Amino acid sequence: MATVKVRAAASASFLLHWTRFKELKVLEKEKQDHVYFEVVRQAKRLHQQQTVWEVEEEPAASRGEEETPAP
Numbered sequence: 001m002a003t004v005k006v007r008a009a010a011s012a013s014f015l016l017h018w019t020r021f022k023e024l025k026v027l028e029k030e031k032q033d034h035v036y037f038e039v040v041r042q043a044k045r046l047h048q049q050q051t052v053w054e055v056e057e058e059p060a061a062s063r064g065e066e067e068t069p070a071p
Helices: 002-022 029-057
Strands: none
Touching: 002 029
């Protein structure tokens, strides 16, 4: 449940920065560059988080490991 909330928050943050970047055509080049780099940073962070979540959520059986009950 917490994973879904974190994903939504990260996605919302990325979309906010992406929207700001798309609206920056009238601003000077320096500000456009700053927001672009922030969008790229957010995208990389979101991708890394999703990769970690996929690994954490993957059941042991699908990784080829056997789940052994504790004695």
